[in-house]
Amino acid sequence: MHAATPSAIDRRRLRDVFGTYITGVAVITTLDAEGRPCGVTANSFSSVSLDPPLVLWSQALNARSFPAFSRHERFVVNVLAKHQRELSQRFATPGADKFAGVECRPGIGGLPMLADCCAHFECRKVTTWPGGDHAVFLGLIERFERSAAEGLAFGGGRYLVTRAHAEAAGAPG
Numbered sequence: 001m002h003a004a005t006p007s008a009i010d011r012r013r014l015r016d017v018f019g020t021y022i023t024g025v026a027v028i029t030t031l032d033a034e035g036r037p038c039g040v041t042a043n044s045f046s047s048v049s050l051d052p053p054l055v056l057w058s059q060a061l062n063a064r065s066f067p068a069f070s071r072h073e074r075f076v077v078n079v080l081a082k083h084q085r086e087l088s089q090r091f092a093t094p095g096a097d098k099f100a101g102v103e104c105r106p107g108i109g110g111l112p113m114l115a116d117c118c119a120h121f122e123c124r125k126v127t128t129w130p131g132g133d134h135a136v137f138l139g140l141i142e143r144f145e146r147s148a149a150e151g152l153a154f155g156g157g158r159y160l161v162t163r164a165h166a167e168a169a170g171a172p173g
């Protein structure tokens with residue numbers, strides 16, 4: 001057990017410990033003030049509620065695309081499939097046009113939906129909360145879909161592929 005005051009926490013070690021929690025990988029997309037597509041890789045995505053259908057995700061306040069996500073009323077959660085590791089890297093790396101050569105289709109309000117994902121959640125932003133060096137976005141799901149593709153996972157600082165547990169009789173919660 002590691003106990004410390006917030007100012008004394010070793011951020012690298014904390015990040016490594018956070019990495020023990022295996023997550024899916026998503027690219028969150030929206031449009032900026034000029035109508036250009038914006039996107040960022042996130043593993044902070046989580047379901048919140050079935051009634052009403054809510055999800056949340058968080059973004060660093062210093063991310064280049066933060067102004068677009070903070071201003072726009074909608075976002076799309078594109079849950080990446082196991083073959084989309086390159087897209088995860090592309091949208092996680094600051095760069096010019098992350099959408100160059102990427103196949104998309106328009107979602108609600110013209111927001112970009114990445115092709116070949118294992119799931120999409122088209123959301124209307126309900127609220128944004130401060131969360132330290134991040135903002136937490138809460139979204140109401142307006143439309144969703146799922147494909148048969150297996151999801152891409154991330155944990156321990158590397159990409160993973162999920163497999164069913166030998167004793168997979170049920171799920172939590």
